[in-house]
Amino acid sequence: MLEVLIIDDDDIVTLVQGKLLQNCNVCESPLKFKRASEALEYLNSASPENDYLLLLDINMPLMNGWEFLEEIEKLAIKEQIFVYMVTSSIDYNDKEKSKNYSRIVNFIEKPITIKNCDQLKEHKYFKSHFE
Amino acid sequence: MNYSSGELKILVVEDHIGDYILIEDYLNEEHVKIHLTRALTFTEAKEKLESNERYNLILLDLSLPDVDDNETLVRNMVALSNNTPIIVLTGFANKVFGVKTLALGISDYLLKDELNAPQLAKSIYYSIERKKIDIKLSESERKYKSLFDASPLPMWVLDRHTLQFLNVNQAAMHMYGYSEEEFMQMNIRDLWSEDFQTIIENAWQKNYHDSFGMMVKHHKKSGEVLYLEITSNPIEFDGKEARVTQAKNITAQMAAEEALISSEKRFKALVQDASDLIMIFDFEGNMSYVSPSSNQIIGILDSEMVKNNFFYYIHKDDVEIVKNHIAMLQDKKRIQIPSYRIKTSANKWRYVETIVTNLTDDESVNGIVANCRDITEFIKQEKKLISSLKRYDTVAKATSDTITDYDIENDKMYYNEGIESVFGYDKNAIENSGKWWNEKLHPEDRDRVEGYSKYVRKEKPANIQVEYRFKCADGTYKYILDRSYIVVDEQGNAIRIIGAMQDITEIQNYIQTIENHNSRLKDIAWTQSHVVRAPLARIMGIINLLQNFPDISEQAELLDHIITSAVELDDIIRNITIKTENVSTIDK
Numbered sequence: 001m002l003e004v005l006i007i008d009d010d011d012i013v014t015l016v017q018g019k020l021l022q023n024c025n026v027c028e029s030p031l032k033f034k035r036a037s038e039a040l041e042y043l044n045s046a047s048p049e050n051d052y053l054l055l056l057d058i059n060m061p062l063m064n065g066w067e068f069l070e071e072i073e074k075l076a077i078k079e080q081i082f083v084y085m086v087t088s089s090i091d092y093n094d095k096e097k098s099k100n101y102s103r104i105v106n107f108i109e110k111p112i113t114i115k116n117c118d119q120l121k122e123h124k125y126f127k128s129h130f131e
Numbered sequence: 132m133n134y135s136s137g138e139l140k141i142l143v144v145e146d147h148i149g150d151y152i153l154i155e156d157y158l159n160e161e162h163v164k165i166h167l168t169r170a171l172t173f174t175e176a177k178e179k180l181e182s183n184e185r186y187n188l189i190l191l192d193l194s195l196p197d198v199d200d201n202e203t204l205v206r207n208m209v210a211l212s213n214n215t216p217i218i219v220l221t222g223f224a225n226k227v228f229g230v231k232t233l234a235l236g237i238s239d240y241l242l243k244d245e246l247n248a249p250q251l252a253k254s255i256y257y258s259i260e261r262k263k264i265d266i267k268l269s270e271s272e273r274k275y276k277s278l279f280d281a282s283p284l285p286m287w288v289l290d291r292h293t294l295q296f297l298n299v300n301q302a303a304m305h306m307y308g309y310s311e312e313e314f315m316q317m318n319i320r321d322l323w324s325e326d327f328q329t330i331i332e333n334a335w336q337k338n339y340h341d342s343f344g345m346m347v348k349h350h351k352k353s354g355e356v357l358y359l360e361i362t363s364n365p366i367e368f369d370g371k372e373a374r375v376t377q378a379k380n381i382t383a384q385m386a387a388e389e390a391l392i393s394s395e396k397r398f399k400a401l402v403q404d405a406s407d408l409i410m411i412f413d414f415e416g417n418m419s420y421v422s423p424s425s426n427q428i429i430g431i432l433d434s435e436m437v438k439n440n441f442f443y444y445i446h447k448d449d450v451e452i453v454k455n456h457i458a459m460l461q462d463k464k465r466i467q468i469p470s471y472r473i474k475t476s477a478n479k480w481r482y483v484e485t486i487v488t489n490l491t492d493d494e495s496v497n498g499i500v501a502n503c504r505d506i507t508e509f510i511k512q513e514k515k516l517i518s519s520l521k522r523y524d525t526v527a528k529a530t531s532d533t534i535t536d537y538d539i540e541n542d543k544m545y546y547n548e549g550i551e552s553v554f555g556y557d558k559n560a561i562e563n564s565g566k567w568w569n570e571k572l573h574p575e576d577r578d579r580v581e582g583y584s585k586y587v588r589k590e591k592p593a594n595i596q597v598e599y600r601f602k603c604a605d606g607t608y609k610y611i612l613d614r615s616y617i618v619v620d621e622q623g624n625a626i627r628i629i630g631a632m633q634d635i636t637e638i639q640n641y642i643q644t645i646e647n648h649n650s651r652l653k654d655i656a657w658t659q660s661h662v663v664r665a666p667l668a669r670i671m672g673i674i675n676l677l678q679n680f681p682d683i684s685e686q687a688e689l690l691d692h693i694i695t696s697a698v699e700l701d702d703i704i705r706n707i708t709i710k711t712e713n714v715s716t717i718d719k
Contacts, residue, residue: 010665010669012669012673012692012695012696013668013669013672015688015689015692016669016672016673016676016689016692017672019676019680019683019685019689020672020675020676023676023679023680023683059661088661088664088665088667088668089660089661089664090660090664091660091661109668110664110665110668110669110671110672111668111669111671111672111675112672113675114675114679
């Protein structure tokens, strides 16, 4: 099973992204985390049976996206984790930086669109979950 | 026959009485006053001759009882005769010897067997007269000899054919330093100086039997040179063809002449051939001498130039100064006149620099000697240099840069006005050393600049450009862009560094301002990228959702979120406007 986690400090973003994933049939009820640390806590005790798709915001207070990615590497289930970096910035440097992280599957700028969802479902990593 | 001089006293040396009487008879026959003294032997004759008695003549018979050898007898008698003429009487058998006696100093010889009165008388008179002449002759010879020997002028007698010395006087010996013995072994040619050999040889050959006079060069025994004026006359000397030469030593005269010639040559070299123009004139400027270099310097022949007054040639603007300087010579020996202009043949002007010396006291000069040097080219160069310096100065003043001129070898640094106007240092109070300059560098820049200096000295790039901070008199630092170039000598060694220190403090400040601006604008840009885009992305996301899913639940809530996000966006944009305004305000 593919579990989807939305990690963003902006409530409106998590709401909108959640609704889009629902309506696009990506995930009926994605998990929403306002703090990266909370998401980390969840994944720490998550089932190794599942795959985990993370829609991760970069700019967050306390622990930003990049720091969160470092922490993921310490998890037992790190191999089951796939990350979509989602950012409002149109910063070239961020996009370049993302290439250094093996967990990152894609880098997209907000807002996430239907087209993004459709591509996601066709992606080689997730394809199996939607057949 | 009469003999005018009165009584004849005759000594007859005759042992044979018969012969004596015969002689007496012959003589009485021919002469009235005759006084005969008879000696029987040589011993007796000797006694009589050694007494005070004087005889006019001696008649000597060779066959005497107390002398065996005729020759000894004759010699002894001649020695005793005291210049009294002797006539030898001999037998026929001794005729040959009789002839020989003439060489021993006998006046005549008579053969007893052929003796007669007239012959005897004639022989007696003749012998007496000849003896008188002989004595006179030898007297004159003696006088001549003493004249020769005692002459203060060096004299010598040479064999006319071989030029071997035959006689030499005291003065000659003294002059040459050779003894008489040495001279007698020598030939006159031994005295000739090599460079005169041909001349003397020719003159002598040409006047082989004649008198001649000439100047010759001889060497003393010491090798010292002698210049002589000689006169040489042919003479008979001891029966030989000879020539007597008298010499006058003119060596000192020649040396004086040579000194004069060389002094004149020196004068000619210094004055006549020199490039300087030399003139002699009086206080009124009347010229008495102009050196030939006038033609070369101003194109006027010295013979022409000397006709005019000295002041005539001087530019009217300069003549007053020149006159004033020359007037100073009344009190001073020597004066240098500052450069002035003299007219050339082409009516152009040449600049000259003149040293005048008052030699009116010197009889050989009797005037003011002016030594003029043409300095026109120098003046031209100087004018060029001055205008170049003026240009340089103008440029240096026109530029706000501080111009530096560093003399590497002497470690001297020179600055233009900039060191005062830009940095505030008193130009006269600063040290002109490289060290002083180095100390003014900002401590953080010093190592870098010194490292660069080393590189410059080693690699000698034509142009240098370096930035640093330089301390002002008030202790603040100014940003400097230093652009220099290196002056090298013929060997390529760096000798000077000419630099322009440009004050770029303002530019640096401006750059700083721009950088601050940039930083703020970057901040704004970041805000734009991150902050603005966040609510915008939300709005776009919601609209996207509503458009694609018209039946979506909680539509009202989503619309609320659009408004909230729009307000947020509005706030952010206002904030950006304020920040941007602040950037401009800070700058002002």
